[in-house]
Amino acid sequence: MNSSVGKMSSTCISMAIRDFYKKHDNYTNIIKPYFRNSSDNVQAASAALDLIKNVQVAAIIGPMTSSQADFVIELGNKEKVPVISQAASPSLSPNNNRYFIRSAHDSTLQLKPITELIKHFGWSEVVFVFEHGQYGRGLVPYLSDAMMNIGTKVTSQIVIYPSVSDDWILAELYRLKTMQTRVFVVHALPQVASRLFEMVTEAGMMDEGYVWIITEGLATNLQYLDDENELMQGVIGIKSYIPNSGALNDFRKRWKREFHSLYPDDDLTTLDMSGIRVYDTVFGLGLALENIAKQKNRDKKMGPRLLPLIRNFRLDGLSGEFNVVNGQLHPSVYEIVNIIGNGEKTIGFWSTEIDGISNKLDNVTKGTLKPVTWPGDSHVIPKGWEMPVSNKNMLRVGVRVGGFDQFIDANIDPETGQVTMTGFCVDVFNAVIDELPYALKYEFVRFVSSDGKRPAGSFDELVLNLSIGGYDAVAGDITILADRSDKVSFTLPYTEAGVSLVVPIKDERKSTWIFMKPLEKDLWITTGAFFIYTGLVVWVIEHRVNEEFRGPPRKQLGMLLWYSFSTVVYAHREKLISNLSRFVVIVWVFVMLVLTSSYTASLSSMLTVQQLQPRYTDINEIKINGESIGYQDGSFVREMLKDMGFNDTQLKNYSTFDQYHDALQLGSQKGGVSAIMEELPYIRVFLAKHCNMYTMTGPIHKTAGFGFAFPIGSPLVHDLSRAVLQVTEKQMMNITNHWFREDAKCDQQKPQMSIEGLGHDSFKGVFLLAGLSSTSALLIFFFRFLYQNREMLVSQDHSVSQKIVVIAKTFDVFRDDESKPSVESNTNNSPAISVFHQEARVDEGFSSTQPGSPVLDTIQVVETISN
Template sequence: MALADFYSSRNRYKTRVILNTIDSNDTIVGAAAAALDLIKKEEVQSIIGPTSSMQASFMIDVGDKAQVPIISFSATRPSLTSHRSPFFFRIAQADSFQVKAIAAIVKAFKWRKVVPIYVDNEFGDGIIPYLVDALQEVDANVPYQTLISPTATNDEIELKLSNLMNLQTRVFVVHMLPDLASRLFTMAKKKGMMGRGFAWIVTDAITNEFNSMEPSILDQSMQGVLGIKTYVPGTKRLESFKRGWQRRFLSYYPTIEEIPELNVFGLWAYDTAWAIATAVEKAGTDNLRYSKPNNVTLTATMKTVLGINQNGPKLREALSNVRFRGLAGEFSLVNGQLQSFVFEIVNVIGNERRSVGFWTPKAGLTTSLRHSGKESVLRPIIWPGDTEKAPKGWEIPTGEKKLRVGVPVKDGFLEFVNVVRDPKTNATQVSGYCIDVFKAVIEALPYAVTYEFIPNDKSNAHPGGTYNELTHQLFLGKFDAVVGDITIRANRSEYIDYTLPFTESGVAMVVPMKSSKNTSVWAFLKPLTWKLWVVIGSSFVFMAVIVWTLEHRVNEKFNGSAVDQIFNSLWYSFSTMVFAHRERTYNHCTKIVVIIWLFVVLIITQSYTASLASLLTVQELKTTVTDINQLLKNGENVGYQGGSFVYEILKSLKFHDSQLKTYQSPEQMHELFLKGSINGGISAAVDENPYIKLFLAKYCSQYTTTEPTYKADGFGFGFPIGSPLVPDISRAILKVTEGDRIREIENAWFKKVRECSSSEAAELSSTRLSIDSFEGLFLITAGTSISFVVGYLVYFLYIELPKSWRANPSLWTVLTHLFSTFMAIDDEAIALRKSH
């Protein structure tokens, strides 16, 4: 059909391609024999048709030696390109082309693990290295691979699927021929693996052959499957050809529906014939001979037995440069390989294969090729189980035990993790802050996870070994997760995965506090801040000015020489501090101002007395140690919690093992402090902040933290590397820690910590009085005093200004007269007061 269509519109062409067919019986040996026959007997210019990769692999060498182009439109194994023969042309897409499209789908749905299911032969093996590499580029891995023999029985396939059911991974990529794929999906349907939670992706080896598969298989066993399909753009020419195809075979089939549909391999075959015909016309027919070998013997090499096609190099060059638009799309060869990298993503729904998007190297996933690059998602997909909700990609297998959660067994700090075993029933109860946080996080997950706590008895064989051993047991597969007060450490993260931390981080040093009485000679100044002292002193001076202003014209005690006036005014003001003022005041304004000021002085003196008494009776606490290097230099002992990584920090600081003492509980830590280094105790302890908080809560005001502090990442939950639970658990931790639930858990386990911290803060808070405590009183006093003085001055000017102005027309003379009058005593007022 291809050659007939080609030459029907090219009557001017001087060459014609004639097909010389031979049956290979679908075997490698048959194909090899057919190729040798065509070259030796027919002296063909080119060979089209090694249908399988194994056939092509052998024929490539034959064509290379005879210089006969070998063209395949269906051999897709990626390794064929490794032959690097200039006479091999693949008018098809290699299987490795589609792996990036598969990886893009995996990335789009955030799946972290994928299990390939492929046929156990060279066709199946060829794609796997490329698939694994592509998945790793999108942070997904392949924890398991399932190989199925081409001759596998249904029972063998069922056993393979049963093994997959026991895995957590629920994303599968299937790469095999359609016949075996039909049996696989039929068995998967029976096993319940085509329901919700599962994701199936099939390669183009299956999707391109959907039309040849039994409709019942697609309708009943492959619902929700995603397929990678070679994209063939729809054109009028292609539709016309399909109609011609149906007319040609209508006489052989009762109905049109029974006529086999053309798949992409048929279209590539059609385009191959056009490419050959075009290349032959370009190469010409000047030298179509084979050079014959001389002196052929039984021991001759293949190159000697076969003739060499003289026109081969010219035909190869012409074929490499052929460009046209074929039925399957643009025809272009680069290094003997068809360049067509567009894949269509199809979704099996009922009897239909609905397109949900495309993938191209430049745009990635897109819903439309016309707007490539602007959209990076697929159209809505109907997944197995008839749901539009994308599978999360994993789940706890129903046939497997619950999630095995390892927890440490501790002797102290039981508020974090407490394992209690009932001696009668042998039942184990696990509780604690870390356990409650884990339970809250599991409840916050959008799906159910069943689990059981498994206590891990600790070993004190070597310092710091407890939690390292626990995480190592997780690595070895004894547990599926570890939960407890487990610090996130870089060395452990090399073999386990951590979630986000759920506690604050940091390591600090704890030291005892020593007390001392406040016996400083300047202790009397401490009740008030220096700013308040300045304000009080300024206020006394201010009141002296106010009283003098209001009294000096009507009161002989505030008159006289300038020195007498200053000292009498200051004496009166400062004597109010102890309420010892004896001078009488006669101005009513003065009396009001003084009453307000005495009220302020009363409050200040009473507050000062109370604060001073507190400072003289309360003990002042000071740290006994301020520098860890001094401890090292003096050879003093330092404590750390047994089994903690803090041991590694202390060893890095050059502490000798004889200086390091372990404790398992806050009580043991306190006992070591009481003994001191001299008696085999400790002078300081280094621990993580959560433990330190708990310790300080039990022994308020006796200990404190001091420098140095070390970086640590807090407590986290541990999982095997690559566990799909880690991102979901981390997101759930954020929900819990950002909400009210974490405060409820903290209050349940650390209420005493909060109460002690609050009381300690109140006890140790500064008892000094500041200006803020009396700001209102000072403002009231100042406002009242200034108001009365301003009123008094206005009244004085109202009385005296007219007199002065009539007697002294000059402004300067008026001002001078007013000043002298104001500074002088008011004899009339004094005489009037004495007369009464």
């Protein structure tokens, strides 16, 4: 009764009795309190036994601690006297103890807002610090299960006995400090917690990067800690929420006056949640007793009659909705507070309605919290995890600085000598570290010679140095290779992968044969074939009706080729007589119009637009010619080139993009190189700088890209690989644009690469049209010709070869207006030839029987065959 809790509770009970009967002045059953001390377990059990046996109380309020309540509840169950206590240990269950009514929340219920808080900030590991005893141990298994459900690991559990020395607590804290986890959940009563946080401050564990979360039992009793505000700045607490109301404010004022009147020398005790719940408990008891008074059965003992009325009741009290169901006070809302300055600030709530955290009591803002001030007066959300490296404070990250400044470079302050690392690879590494779910302190260490002016070795030597413990990690433009992976572990790559050639380009407008380039080879061949085919079709159709298509063979061959090719420039002047040949030529002229228009447009583009072609397209051409090829100094590309068959005299190493440019400008003949073999990230940067002069060519030899290296077995590899994916998805484009933005001038004047010639695929339609029209006309002509000479074909007395000769001679010798020979059978069944004479046209100037006439020539040939 001399403790702060005892003074506060007794004052609240007395005031509740007066207030209840002032409000219900017509009630006949009056509560009479009997107060007893319970400073330890034995005294609590003795006091309870005295109250039950000697005073014969109807119910017992208290005690407050779980260990004392355990004894008293056992007595209450035995003697059938209800025990109303705020003991929150889950080992004390109203379900197993019928006469136990818990007027506080089960301590396991607070794990929901705690886990939601940890999940909200993404902390993957926690340390549980708890007080020895029933109060502390009861929560341990439930906390482990709750953390497991959200994927968070409890890496360590520290038990603090009330009797241990401060040195023991300090030693345990130093041990925790050497571990990786920086999130601590403390479940202890004020007396132990006060000593704990004093040692936490001394150990330097209230600095930036640490997280301390206290459970409800401590968060609601901070006033009992020594210098709590100074020791616990930035701590987050979970406690039951009491809604502010006029009745509560009025009671606080009245309680303060009465308390000071009773205990004028006590300036430390303040009204807290436990006192308010005691007040509401008395109101519940008063209502239950009045209901008993209305019952007719008065022979039954008071405890059993009272029990059902207080195991289930509900009232709107000072603490809000005071709802007891089956002996357990049901939770409604938890408040998340941040200890700042001289008090605490509410940063959020958890309630059963929204089943999550929110900075307001609504569903709209679910998943949000107000800004938090963390230990060390920091406003940066702690990562919750730090990687200790060989008991050192910093992760030593080795970097090889060469001449490719955009990727990685070192700036040295001439006055202080301080080294600042910059570049694309550095920004990516920094962004990846920021994405880790924990804090990782690191420093860049240059891999340079003793004079600090050049790299200390190749990239392979840097990786070897890491494998033997020279560094804790390696960052920069390190390519992931199979032989390197045997020595170290790599993260996922963060750049594109591959190796290719960079060669000078030449302008195709200066080529002697550029006029051939508008059409591809297959289109030239197809066009030429159609020229000949079309000319042949026209000659066949016109040969029998048009004098200009007759004459000696050389003349006819020339006419065939001339007429067809002259259509290109529409220079043909020969008059066509047959409608079939006219149809063929019309279609072919249309085809020529399409072809010549396309050819003209393509050639114009080639002559007006700069045409850039790689000087070399095959690396074997460079090797066979004995020309030189360049590579980056210290790169694995040298060994790749040697595997391709290049000898040492052909290989030249360079360290900057400017050296690449100078070497390519000189060429192999003047001491430079014909090409540069390099990785794609470097090629992109180099070509962006020299857009008019060089191009990438040849196949891309696959590699895995750039990655960060760590010793084999390092736990950081998995976490950084995951962080690499996050940076690649969210930030890589911005980082790339910052370092590799293409020159604006180069972007404006960027030449177009070679315009490809037109292929036959683009003209399939017109060639199909020309082929169909020519072939159709040719077939119509032949069918008509054979029909006109059907007498020769139907003869049964002569061989096929004789008929073919006569038909061919008829086609070549006779015009359509001349008589034609016919094959007939004589009466003696011997071969004979009779000729159906037609009158020759007078204007032809010759007779069908004149010597040398076509008819006589044909007769002579046929007679010779017959004989």
